[in-house]
Structures are given as C-alpha cells and as structure tokens.
Amino acid sequence: MDINATLIGQTIAMVVFVWFCMKYIWPPLLAAIEERQEKIAEGLAAAEKGDQKLEEAKAEADQIISDARKQATGILDQAHARANEIVAEGKADGTKERDRQLAAAKAEIDQETNKAREELRGQVSAIAVASAEKILQREIDPKQHEDILGKLASEL
DSSP states (O other), X not given: OOOOHHHHHHHHHHHHHHHHIIIIIHHHHHHHHHHHHHHHHHHXXXXXXXXXXXXXXXXXXXXXXXXXHHHHHHHHHHHHHHHHHHHHHHHHHHHHHHHHHHHHHXXXXXXXXXXXXXXXXXXXXXXXXXXXXXXXXXXXXHHHHHHHHHHHHHHO
16 A cells, blocks of 8 residues: 555545544534533433422322311311210200209199198188088077187188
C-alpha cells in the first residue's frame, strides 16, 4: 500500500470532519442527551414521590375511615344509652302517674265510704228512732224519749 496524496487528503478531511463534529455537532447532541436524561431522572423521581404520596394518602384514608367508624360506634352507643334513659324515664313517669291515680282513687273510695257510712248512720238512726218510738210510745214520756234517742244518736 502506497501512501499517496489521496490517502493524506482523506486523512486530513477525516480529521477536519471529526474536529468539526466534535466542536459544533457533538456538544448540542450531548446537551440534548443530558437534558433528556435529567428529564427522565426527574420523571422517575416524580413517579417515586407520587407512589409515596399515594401510599401516604391510602394510609391517611384508612385512618380517617377508622376514626369515622369509631365515631359512628360512639354515636350509636350514645343513642342507645339515651334511648335506655328515655325508656327508664318513661317507666318512672308511668309509675308516678299510676301511683298518683291510685292515691286519688283511694281517696275517692275513702270519701265515698265515709259518705255511705254517714248516710247509713242516718238511716239506721231513723229506723232505730222509728222502732223505738213505736215500742216505747206508750211506756216512756216524751222527755225521757228524747234523752234515749240522743244517747243512741251519739253512740252511732
């Protein structure tokens, strides 16, 4: 192989081409590649952050749901307790009302009994007076008759 001017010219052209490419073409390509790598790295970091935030959001949602369930259970317990209180109050009020009505009925019965006794006493004394009057009409004088009747009335 002979070294001739064509080979030297091609070598110089190749060196100039490589120098030109490294000076003007290679830096923008490297900058574009590096920029793309940075964007990809940022995208991966953002994806990892997104996954991390998603896990945090899931944990927070689970915590909120758990708190809501506890609160709902507490509200139900309070409602049951209040319902039991209302039932107990109703029973107590019913018992008080029953006792009041029972006392009123007893008082009315006592009043009616006393009234009936007084009427009966009056009737018994009238019958006793009439009987005594018929029996004793001829045997006792009117003054003694009144004394006896007064004693009978006071005893009854």
